[in-house]
């Protein structure tokens with residue numbers, strides 16, 4: 001298992017999953033452009049050795065494809081099963097006395113932008129943004145910790161703006177504001193890939209994601225106490241910013257080019273940073289929005305958590321998959337017992353998660369991971385006037401520009417399953433299985 005970010009980077013390099021860029025590039029648009037180009041052309045992680053104005057390298061596209069996520073998780077089975085098995089056995093973190101993240105402590109008159117190479121990603125972005133930073137806080141009611149990736153705009157030497165739209169942090173902050181108190185936060189950048197991945201999983205209420213990260217790793221995550229706030233952070237993180245989000249203060253944050261591929265501006269909370277701690281030779285971790293990385297990071301846990309919830313109510317559901325082509329679309333595979341089943345499942349999943357904007361229900365003979373087959377089912381087993389369900393006025397994603405000002409949206413479901421009594425009419429063509437596997441074996445070594 002990888003103990004920190006540099007450990008994982010070394011592994012990616014050995015496995016041919018990383019490109020080293022030696023040319024000098026700037027933090028303003030150039031490195032983000034290179035991250036996007038490398039992602040589109042080779043799908044690799046990208047390590048920028050020479051960052052203009054800094055002696056700190058930048059890593060991007062870290063978990064940009066499922067293969068690298070499998071490596072990070074050391075998953076030997078299918079990712080959904082691996083995730084479900086491991087998160088069923090959470091492991092509490094351990095708190096160490098000291099760790100590399102404390103090697104350098106900046107307590108007075110620092111400037112965030114001089115301390116780390118924060119990138120400006122898209123043309124109309126308001127300025128530099130932390131995009132792979134994990135914000136950590138505690139529930140003021142229970143003391144249980146929570147974390148998530150939140151976009152963070154650098155607004156001054158020690159001032160930032162933050163989008164707090166998702167739980168658990170959005171809930172914690174509401175409770176702090178009700179008490180009129182600031183919310184202490186620690187913002188960590190650069191950590192082992194399992195903790196990074198776990199920071200955005202769709203965790204059950206009241207569960208600390210560090211416990212789930214421990215379960216996924218098979219061993220306790222090592223933390224250290226912060227210097228100025230009552231929080232714990234990964235002991236081997238590259239950077240940590242400690243500070244407070246101010247209650248009842250809002251300021252313009254954005255525009256920022258979001259993962260949905262549009263610029264979004266909000267009136268958002270602001271935080272003041274009191275201390276920065278970092279390793280002696282830190283690596284700065286960034287994420288390029290509107291590449292595939294968000295869907296890799298969030299897709300696996302969403303699939304698994306959606307499936308876990310759906311199967312409790314509908315045991316006839318076999319698999320769930322978030323479409324990599326459309327992050328708001330969930331595909332559900334069902335071994336239906338009645339022709340009404342898919343419609344009940346559609347109703348349920350569209351309400352289950354604000355981000356499930358559309359749902360497609362397919363039979364077990366359709367390959368859920370193959371977009372061609374899902375489209376085939378829609379063309380051949382679906383009638384628009386009979387098999388569509390539209391639901392209105394449901395909570396949607398805050399980064400969907402088509403939702404209304406409350407972030408409410410209409411949603412759509414497609415029942416692409418064949419009627420139970422007419423299986424033959426809808427039978428999918430196939431080659432005899434024994435012939436298929438024999439021919440595959442013969443041809444596997446061939447190349448054009």
Ligand SMILES: Cc1cc2nc3c(=O)[nH]c(=O)nc-3n(C[C@H](O)[C@H](O)[C@H](O)COP(=O)(O)O)c2cc1C
Pocket residue numbers: 131147148149150151152163164165166167168169199200201202203204259287294297298
């Ligand atoms: C790349 C990326 C960026 C994100 N940016 C934000 C953000 O700016 N604000 C926010 O509230 N949530 C953001 N999220 C979502 C949260 O980090 C995360 O999904 C959430 O904490 C999951 O919590 P839940 O289990 O309660 O849904 C982002 C997620 C990813 C993968």
